[in-house]
Amino acid sequence: MERLHCFPQPFPDELLYSLAVRYHRLSANHSYRRTSQDLFGVYSRTCGSILPCCLGTLSKELAWAYSANELINNFTLFPLYEPFLSEAKRSAARIAMAGDSGTGLKMSLGLTASGFLKHASFRYCESCVTEDSRNCGSAYWHRIHQAMGSCVCPHHGKALRAITFPNGADWRCMLLPGEAVGSQIMETPAASAVDIVSEMQFWALNHPTDVQRLLAGNFLGHRLEEMGFLKSGRIREQALRAFLTSTLLLNPLANEFQEICHSCDWVFTVLRHRERVIQPLKFYFLCWLLKTDLEQLRAFDAQAHTCNKEARKGDDPGATFDHAEVQARRAAFSSSLSMKCHEKPGYMWLYRHDRGWLAEYVSAHPFTRTRPELVDxxxxxxxxxxxxxxxxxxxxxxxxxxxxxxxxxxxxxxxxxxxxxxxxxxxxxxxxxxxxxxxSDHDYQIRKINWAVRRYLLPEQSSVSVVYRCAGIRVPHVTVEEVLHILSHV
Ligand SMILES: [Zn+2]
Structure with a gap:
């Protein structure tokens, strides 16, 4: 340790603010101002944030025991947001967090606009406090408890509590969980949404690259397809809206969930990538709305990077797939003869991962609509x-x-x-x-002559011209012999 004389050993999933509080105690500083100066070289206003800045200086103060990026990855909630950011936003955010000013960071990550921040509080789990005190010697602030949408502890399934800092103070009074009055942030959770979202976010926080694969593999698109909410690659908006609305009505939720429970419009901005940065809470809540649990997220990921270099195709050169899986998907696709290309099972997967084969197959097998024979x-x-x-x-x-x-x-x-x-x-x-x-004209005239002879009672000695006139024949197609024959036989 070059600069700081001491620094606490981090506990599992500990928030940077928690480390700062414990450093504050270890160094017996009287004020946050002094602690901030020690750790960040300046008076930092973001130490209590889920996305703090001045981490470059802290890294330096820690003699690079942790790089700024390691501090960001291990002690902030940035890994939860990172998979949803473009490369440019990702590096801009990291630069902001390493630098001295985090101005505009929450805005650029869409947090300010999300409306979630007004529900933010310092949250802890009573069971975690007890266990941490016993196992680690001290309670500490867990990162996951501070994530937007974490209302339940993913370890204990209990509703979290929010601390009220004494005398109207804020986090700068440097307290740990359980050291001031806390109130439960929601009734005992009845809905599974809060549990599952909390579990998913805990997993996501520790597996950002897996989440990136989920997004790259269009997990939600696959889920919509499985649930029958896609037709020809397009979202069946009316059906999906009806489904989501009924699910939302049945699950009245508290806190930050209120922001996304009054309407399902946000779902379509998420699905159509119209939102500049997708809020992790929205993504995982949507996963829950689409009847997905954590195991399915993990399974999708496992499926997506089963290593076999035989099938490295499509527009996703980084992904490799099991040869048998590719063959099975091709077989399922090509056996659905009567369906349109976009409606066949696994179209989206093949489009993403096996586009060369797909293009070849589709051009060799043009779709011909076979209409059912409606008329016998x-x-x-x-x-x-x-x-x-x-x-x-x-x-x-x-x-x-x-x-x-x-x-x-x-x-x-x-x-x-x-x-x-x-x-x-x-x-x-x-x-x-x-x-x-x-x-024929001949047969018709024969018939007419027969009719005229009977109708006008023409005698056998009638002249042929009279017969023609009575029969209405101007240009005869019969012979005189035939007329005489008829006259003689009637
Ligand atoms: Zn807990």
């Missing part, structure tokens, strides 16, 4: 056959002046004539039959 054309054809036969009989049996059996004449007497005339190929038997039924 065979039955229609047979029905039309019957109608045509009846129509022909009606035309032939009339006592009136004969009408020629034409396509139009038959069509007028059947129900589906329009359909039949437009799509004759759908009525093959009817089409064949109709061709056979159509009457």
């Amino acid at each position: 054309w065979d039955a229609r054809d047979l029905a039309l056959v019957r109608e045509l036969l009846i129509a022909r009989d009606q035309i032939l049996s009339t006592q009136e002046k004969p009408q020629k059996i034409t396509r139009a004449a038959l069509g007028r007497k059947v129900a589906r004539s329009r359909e039949f005339l437009k799509t004759p190929n759908k009525f093959p038997i009817s089409t064949f039959l109709m061709k056979d039924m159509l009457e």
